[in-house]
Amino acid sequence: MTPLQRIREDPQKVRDMLAARGFDAPLDRILELDRKARDLRAQVESLNAERNKASRGGPPSEEVKARMREVGERIKADQAELTALEAERDEKLLWIPNEIAPGVPQGKDEHDNKVVRQDKPRQLDLVPQPHWDFGEALGILDIPRGTKLSGSRFYVLRGAGAALQRALIAWMIDLKIAAGFTEIYPPFVTRRETLVGSAHLPHFDENLYRDEDDDVWLLPTAEPQLVGLHRDEILDAAALPRRYVAYTACFRREHMSAGRDVRGIKRGHEFDKVEMVVHCAPEESPAWLDKMTALAVEVLEKLELPVRVSERCTGDLGFTAMRGFDVDVWSPAANEWLEVSSASNCGSFQAERSSIRFRREAGGKPEHVHILNASGLALARLMIAIMENYQRKDGSLEIPKAVRSYMGGREKIAPGEFAL
Structure with missing residues (x-):
């Protein structure tokens, strides 16, 4: 299970792991970035679905053309923001250490x-x-x-x-x-x-x-x-x-x-x-x-x-x-x-x-x-x-x-x- 999967599944378990290791990692920022990225991805997918549906119809009206131009610009802007969010999230994920195996002795040093x-x-x-x-x-x-x-x-x-x-x-x-x-x-x-x-x-x-x-x-x-x-x-x-x-x-x-x-x-x-x-x-x-x-x-x-x-x-x-x-x-x-x-x-x-x-x-x-x-x-x-x-x-x-x-x-x- 990747660090991102572990964080999504049980963030408190990851917090406990960090505390046990004595590590400081940007977990809250990762959670915030991941939430924003997932919301934005859902929005991009919804806009793509709207554009695909419009393209399957007959000749578009001027109103539909205008809407599709707006949708295209939104997708382009949202995709750029999504790429930036995921890049920052993935960079911060590199600071999350490995999980701890069961039975490892507890201790500080x-x-x-x-x-x-x-x-x-x-x-x-x-x-x-x-x-x-x-x-x-x-x-x-x-x-x-x-x-x-x-x-x-x-x-x-x-x-x-x-x-x-x-x-x-x-x-x-x-x-x-x-x-x-x-x-x-x-x-x-x-x-x-x-x-x-x-x-x-x-x-x-x-x-x-x-x-x-x-x-x-x-x-x-x-x-x-x-x-x-x-x-x-x-x-x-x-x-x-x-x-x-x-x-x-x-x-x-x-x-x-x-x-x-x-x-x-x-x-x-x-x-x-x-x-x-x-x-x-x-x-x-x-x-x-x-x-x-x-x-x-x-x-x-x-x-x-x-x-x-x-x-x-x-x-x-x-x-x-x-x-x-x-x-x-x-x-x-x-x-x-x-x-x-x-x-x-x-x-x-x-x-x-x-x-x-x-x-x-x-x-x-x-x-x-x-x-x-x-x-x-x-x-x-x-x-x-x-x-x-x-x-x-x-x-x-x-x-x-x-x-x-x-x-x-x-x-x-x-x-x-x-x-x-």
């Missing part, structure tokens, strides 16, 4: 999320250094030169640090391919229509990088591209589910204040991520949410890193999700959990905006697919977790066993190997 799994931290035989100190001492992380090159919130990986991230990307993609996903390497630049379809526009406009001359945008994540692959298409049911995995750089213009929360590489304007997106039949989406969450967890388990999984509450769902889970990894130096994946069931929300449908049988009525997404995983925070959980007393970094084969069998990174 991430502090009200429901923890469904929480591992104990690894037992370390040292007091771990923060990743920014350890990485720079090891010679694999250079934040000052990243700032010199590109500004604040950028960094450089070098030597085995760069190789470790590359190994993690290849390994995580291979895990998804083994689970039946198809790898996609999309453009890192996308169009307005694609971002509107995935619902990153207009809601996240201020956080996106845009080339105004060409009206194209840098990706905030691979999600818009993996959703938009099938924009304006009707798929065969036999081809579902469509499972995609992609690595991309991601770009976000987040306004970040100074302080502990943004020190190091935890938050940046550019970061790397492996992303999963699934297009499936509606009845299959709840199971796929569990599967995609498990695929995100699998990465941390194979790396032998502590895992926390939380079901997001109504106030932390975000704009597109009807239900979702966060997967976190433990940062021992910061003594906190870091989100490395957010798995979301978006239902038909993005499919409706992108016009992605399927037929259950030949000649059948097209239905909207359900679309889900999950990080698999975000690289910067995964690198933080590895640097802080795998550092050793001699100042070296142990390479997790799961990715050693992707680094030529290398077991550790020793101090002093890399300098610039």
Whole structure:
């Protein structure tokens, strides 16, 4: 059901949804515009019917001719007003978030999320250094030169640090391919229509990088591209589910204040991520949410890193999700959990905006697919977790066993190997 259908059917339910999410949207204006548009459309249809009836009669009298000229002018004016009303209504509808699935925990923010799994931290035989100190001492992380090159919130990986991230990307993609996903390497630049379809526009406009001359945008994540692959298409049911995995750089213009929360590489304007997106039949989406969450967890388990999984509450769902889970990894130096994946069931929300449908049988009525997404995983925070959980007393970094084969069998990174 589209947002407009939901609003028409039960506006109070939509108000309650907005309140539960803590969102402000122009619902009253949408209702006003829709009422005016429907009344005006009925008026235009009545005038068209009058004109059609007159045209089926004999030769018109001068009085009828005059009336038809008046009717034609009215139709033209009313149609122009109707087009303007519907355009404003449809633009404001883009600010209405997805509905909330039954059973989602009630709450205001991430502090009200429901923890469904929480591992104990690894037992370390040292007091771990923060990743920014350890990485720079090891010679694999250079934040000052990243700032010199590109500004604040950028960094450089070098030597085995760069190789470790590359190994993690290849390994995580291979895990998804083994689970039946198809790898996609999309453009890192996308169009307005694609971002509107995935619902990153207009809601996240201020956080996106845009080339105004060409009206194209840098990706905030691979999600818009993996959703938009099938924009304006009707798929065969036999081809579902469509499972995609992609690595991309991601770009976000987040306004970040100074302080502990943004020190190091935890938050940046550019970061790397492996992303999963699934297009499936509606009845299959709840199971796929569990599967995609498990695929995100699998990465941390194979790396032998502590895992926390939380079901997001109504106030932390975000704009597109009807239900979702966060997967976190433990940062021992910061003594906190870091989100490395957010798995979301978006239902038909993005499919409706992108016009992605399927037929259950030949000649059948097209239905909207359900679309889900999950990080698999975000690289910067995964690198933080590895640097802080795998550092050793001699100042070296142990390479997790799961990715050693992707680094030529290398077991550790020793101090002093890399300098610039």
